[in-house]
Amino acid sequence: MNSQQSNPLVQLVKDFLSERQPKGVGWTHIFGSSLLWLFLVQVITGALLAIYYSPTPDTALASIKYIEEQVAFGSFIRGLHHWASSAFVILLGLHLLRTFLFGAYKKPRHWIWGAGVMLMVLVLGMAFTGYLLPWDMKGYFATKVGIEVGALAPVLGDAVKKVLQGGAEMGIKTLNRFFIWHILWIPIGIALVIGLHVYLVVIKGITPPWKRTEESGEPDKPFFPQQAWKDFIGMAVVTLVLIGMAIWIGAPVGDPVDPNTTTFVPRPEWYFFPLYQLLKIFEGQLEVIGGVVLPGLLILGMLFLPWIDRNPERRLNRRPVALSLGLIIPVIIVGLTVWGWQSGQALESEYAEESKESDWYTQAEPANEDLVDAGLYEAYLPMRCGTCHDKEAKGTNTPPSLYGAGDRYQRTWVKEYLLDPHNRRYEKKGVRPTIRMPDYRLSPAEAERLAAFLSEETGEDSLVPNDMDWTVKDTAMITKGEQLYSEYRCGSCHVINGAGGEIGPALDGAGNRLKPDWMYTFVGDARRLIPETPMKNYDLWDEERKALTYYLLSMRETEE
Amino acid sequence: MVNPGNNNAGLLDNSRRKFLLYLWIGAQSVLAALIVIPGLRYLLQPLYEKVQSQRVQLGDFRGTPEGEPTPVEYSVLQQAGYQVQSEQEFVYVLRRGEKVTVFSPICTHMGCNVAWNSEAGEFHCPCHGGKYNKEGEVIAGPPPEPLRQFPNKVEDGSVWITLGENKA
Numbered sequence: 001m002n003s004q005q006s007n008p009l010v011q012l013v014k015d016f017l018s019e020r021q022p023k024g025v026g027w028t029h030i031f032g033s034s035l036l037w038l039f040l041v042q043v044i045t046g047a048l049l050a051i052y053y054s055p056t057p058d059t060a061l062a063s064i065k066y067i068e069e070q071v072a073f074g075s076f077i078r079g080l081h082h083w084a085s086s087a088f089v090i091l092l093g094l095h096l097l098r099t100f101l102f103g104a105y106k107k108p109r110h111w112i113w114g115a116g117v118m119l120m121v122l123v124l125g126m127a128f129t130g131y132l133l134p135w136d137m138k139g140y141f142a143t144k145v146g147i148e149v150g151a152l153a154p155v156l157g158d159a160v161k162k163v164l165q166g167g168a169e170m171g172i173k174t175l176n177r178f179f180i181w182h183i184l185w186i187p188i189g190i191a192l193v194i195g196l197h198v199y200l201v202v203i204k205g206i207t208p209p210w211k212r213t214e215e216s217g218e219p220d221k222p223f224f225p226q227q228a229w230k231d232f233i234g235m236a237v238v239t240l241v242l243i244g245m246a247i248w249i250g251a252p253v254g255d256p257v258d259p260n261t262t263t264f265v266p267r268p269e270w271y272f273f274p275l276y277q278l279l280k281i282f283e284g285q286l287e288v289i290g291g292v293v294l295p296g297l298l299i300l301g302m303l304f305l306p307w308i309d310r311n312p313e314r315r316l317n318r319r320p321v322a323l324s325l326g327l328i329i330p331v332i333i334v335g336l337t338v339w340g341w342q343s344g345q346a347l348e349s350e351y352a353e354e355s356k357e358s359d360w361y362t363q364a365e366p367a368n369e370d371l372v373d374a375g376l377y378e379a380y381l382p383m384r385c386g387t388c389h390d391k392e393a394k395g396t397n398t399p400p401s402l403y404g405a406g407d408r409y410q411r412t413w414v415k416e417y418l419l420d421p422h423n424r425r426y427e428k429k430g431v432r433p434t435i436r437m438p439d440y441r442l443s444p445a446e447a448e449r450l451a452a453f454l455s456e457e458t459g460e461d462s463l464v465p466n467d468m469d470w471t472v473k474d475t476a477m478i479t480k481g482e483q484l485y486s487e488y489r490c491g492s493c494h495v496i497n498g499a500g501g502e503i504g505p506a507l508d509g510a511g512n513r514l515k516p517d518w519m520y521t522f523v524g525d526a527r528r529l530i531p532e533t534p535m536k537n538y539d540l541w542d543e544e545r546k547a548l549t550y551y552l553l554s555m556r557e558t559e560e
Numbered sequence: 561m562v563n564p565g566n567n568n569a570g571l572l573d574n575s576r577r578k579f580l581l582y583l584w585i586g587a588q589s590v591l592a593a594l595i596v597i598p599g600l601r602y603l604l605q606p607l608y609e610k611v612q613s614q615r616v617q618l619g620d621f622r623g624t625p626e627g628e629p630t631p632v633e634y635s636v637l638q639q640a641g642y643q644v645q646s647e648q649e650f651v652y653v654l655r656r657g658e659k660v661t662v663f664s665p666i667c668t669h670m671g672c673n674v675a676w677n678s679e680a681g682e683f684h685c686p687c688h689g690g691k692y693n694k695e696g697e698v699i700a701g702p703p704p705e706p707l708r709q710f711p712n713k714v715e716d717g718s719v720w721i722t723l724g725e726n727k728a
Binding site: 281 | 603604606607609611625630631632633638640641643647648649650665669670671672673674675676678684686687688689698701702703704
């Protein structure tokens with residue numbers, strides 16, 4: 001007896017590799033091994049991401065950005081994790097469809113099928129809980145909708161919502177719960193179900209294609225080498241596609257959560273589009289049909305299929321009902337996916353138009369202190385911005401002094417400008433084409449740091465105080481401001497919508513660029529802020545200043 | 561079930577053994593319940609947490625445009641388990657003379673925030689395309705109910721609403 005024979009593990013592998021497959025097993029049977037491989041990829045990449053990820057609303061997105069931008073291969077690992085979830089859904093769908101068409105769900109393999117359906121539910125659960133983890137706009141609102149779908153459940157709806165959310169509102173407890181479900185409970189469930197599934201496949205054997213259930217397939221060739229190599233090729237194709245997607249497309253990083261936004265159009269991942277569309281189709285009191293009844297019936301129908309269809313016949317040409325269902329249901333799901341995608345696109349475009357109207361000035365939160373320090377020491381000083389821009393004195397306007405830049409510019413605009421200075425303010429806009437700030441090709445993180453630092457550079461006693469809440473849009477004041485703009489002939493020096501003089505800067509997009517308190521001061525007392533400006537000090541009434549500021553604030557950026 | 565040819569033969573062959581088996585199963589269940597029941601209660605904690613009602617001042621409504629729903633922000637203390645923090649939320653205030661209606665901005669379909677579209681004179685929901693008129697009634701799309709309204713009180717020009725158990 002040699003040592004290999006005595007080792008039960010080696011013997012198990014040998015038995016597995018030499019297991020004879022029924023005739024007809026081939027390329028249609030490679031999905032299972034690819035799914036197992038993807039599960040391992042998800043476990044490994046997920047465990048790696050969890051090392052740097054921080055599950056609190058204040059730090060989650062920052063930790064994701066850190067993984068993406070600072071950690072070696074962080075973007076790659078996260079990209080793999082992101083795209084593998086989509087690949088999992090596709091392969092699982094194909095695997096279930098193949099099993100259905102081959103009649104492999106019938107006794108004695110009914111529990112193998114049941115485990116597969118449970119796996120599908122758990123995988124969708126993983127996708128749903130993974131959404132929220134970056135705590136970005138898409139994750140936040142998609143989860144909110146998902147929880148509301150749970151709340152549609154009869155009788156228990158409110159309890160389901162509270163338990164999922166961890167309370168009456170979404171917050172840190174929701175994130176903690178979803179995190180732990182995502183990294184522990186659901187993966188444990190998936191591992192157990194996969195274990196059961198594989199064990200049953202080994203015990204019951206692979207279904208021979210196109211036979212009656214009582215007929216066993218004639219044993220043909222062993223699993224190794226033919227089928228093993230086919231499985232490997234399947235896994236290799238999936239892996240190479242994932243690597244390509246991770247490198248060239250990556251995983252998206254959304255915007256920070258603003259629970260009060262009315263302009264963000266949340267759209268789910270593609271595999272939830274059928275549910276998204278059902279929620280749109282069934283209106284009013286019928287919403288429970290689209291949200292709970294139909295998806296629930298589909299899952300229950302799939303789970304109990306072996307008990308519903310007890311005909312032992314597995315040959316497809318003798319199962320016309322099964323064949324019809326096997327074609328109709330996937331077509332409906334694909335159709336709803338495409339319809340959901342299209343209607344989401346349409347809603348997004350429609351809303352983009354509307355949000356131009358509702359796009360109004362919002363007061364930004366003060367920048368994080370660490371970010372401000374990083375902006376000074378890691379961007380402003382090493383990049384020698386002070387060579388061209390004086391920040392200690394009001395100075396000239398060309399190139400602009402950065403004294404009081406935090407009073408003057410909106411932080412989001414500064415960041416966007418630093419990322420693309422030529423298109424933002426120079427070539428495309430036709431503003432001061434002869435003096436150009438170089439495009440330093442900053443990363444979004446560098447631009448954010450620099451913008452944060454500049455936002456804290458406030459001038460002493462520069463601004464004229466006012467009692468306005470500029471975040472409240474006042475259409476009457478905007479109209480009045482427009483009249484004043486014309487009365488004071490501001491257009492002789494400034495361009496708006498391509499009309500006007502070019503002595504002063506163009507005012508298109510002023511509402512995205514300049515802060516209202518600064519504009520309120522500048523329109524009446526320009527030299528208080530920029531001593532060398534050619535614009536004279538106008539003797540304006542307080543109401544006139546306010547109206548002009550409102551008008552300028554309504555000059556929103558119209559192009560990217 | 562007794563399986564002859566198996567070592568388990570005779571496990572249930574008399575009532576004493578049967579009794580001991582059932583007792584054993586019962587004892588195991590009690591042992592498991594000692595862990596599972598507190599665990600379930602622990603998991604369901606959010607169901608037992610009461611939301612404290614809060615009275616919130618929205619400010620002087622006389623500044624809001626007549627007949628046009630206006631978003632008004634307010635600060636509210638939110639308790640999420642161990643964490644208490646101040647959150648900014650908002651409502652839509654519709655003023656008609658001295659009468660004020662305060663709408664929740666939460667779409668009654670899937671909980672997204674609706675936006676007031678002044679051109680169309682409608683509230684639009686970005687999630688699934690629900691639309692409400694100025695009174696908050698559903699005019700298109702899937703929302704099952706009108707926008708919820710907060711009962712409000714006007715004191716010295718200021719609008720007050722109460723959040724909490726009655727919160728929309």
